[in-house]
Amino acid sequence: MKQPQLEVLMSQLNYTFKNTALLEVALTHSSYANENQSKGIPSNERLEFLGDAVLGVTVSKLLYDSAANLPEGRMTKLRAELVCEASLTSIAHKLDLGQYIKLGKGEEKGGGRKRPSILADAVEAVIAAIYLDGGFAPAAQLIERFLSVDSNQFLQKNTDYKTALQELIQVNPGQLISYQIKGESGPDHMKVFTVEVLLNDVTIGLGEGKSKKLAEQMAAKAALLKMHEHS
Numbered sequence: 001m002k003q004p005q006l007e008v009l010m011s012q013l014n015y016t017f018k019n020t021a022l023l024e025v026a027l028t029h030s031s032y033a034n035e036n037q038s039k040g041i042p043s044n045e046r047l048e049f050l051g052d053a054v055l056g057v058t059v060s061k062l063l064y065d066s067a068a069n070l071p072e073g074r075m076t077k078l079r080a081e082l083v084c085e086a087s088l089t090s091i092a093h094k095l096d097l098g099q100y101i102k103l104g105k106g107e108e109k110g111g112g113r114k115r116p117s118i119l120a121d122a123v124e125a126v127i128a129a130i131y132l133d134g135g136f137a138p139a140a141q142l143i144e145r146f147l148s149v150d151s152n153q154f155l156q157k158n159t160d161y162k163t164a165l166q167e168l169i170q171v172n173p174g175q176l177i178s179y180q181i182k183g184e185s186g187p188d189h190m191k192v193f194t195v196e197v198l199l200n201d202v203t204i205g206l207g208e209g210k211s212k213k214l215a216e217q218m219a220a221k222a223a224l225l226k227m228h229e230h231s
Contacts, residue, residue: 031104
């Protein structure tokens with residue numbers, strides 16, 4: 001790859017490599033390496049392996065720091081969401097990473113530059129390359145820059161608020177969650193239910209919905225958000 005292209009990418013990464021060969025390897029797909037075996041060109045697969053580990057540790061630490069009220073099970077699910085192929089592919093698109101990847105002729109013709117798995121793997125490889133070149137801090141900074149780690153945002157996206165609340169409360173044995181209908185309004189075909197969620201008979205959230213189940217979910221959501229604000 002021509003040096004000016006690398007410089008453009010490093011600008012997008014907000015990191016300047018001391019050893020640009022690492023970045024070159026991170027952008028080399030196995031299809032290209034296989035077609036150039038006689039030249040001894042390595043693929044990015046080993047870097048991908050390392051980058052996955054760096055990504056996992058970084059995201060775990062971010063969740064530990066920012067999601068104090070979320071139990072282990074919820075943090076595990078959120079971490080999986082943040083480091084999934086779709087999330088990494090989104091980062092690749094933001095960096096326009098596809099144009100820099102070295103592909104074999106067959107992969108090139110098959111649309112490899114837009115293939116999610118190839119793009120996601122390249123992101124992990126680039127993370128590892130930065131880690132090897134400059135240490136953990138710049139690699140973590142890249143991850144933090146592109147991944148939104150916000151437990152409040154997670155609560156907004158999570159549709160099973162009752163389960164999330166139950167898992168959170170179960171961290172402390174002996175706690176009891178219950179739901180009570182506080183009222184109904186509107187005509188029969190457009191009723192709105194109001195439900196409160198109680199923790200040991202103390203109201204911790206109030207919600208409304210067009211069904212009792214939806215109102216309970218909204219009450220649980222309100223309770224989770226209140227706990228998050230007070231954490």
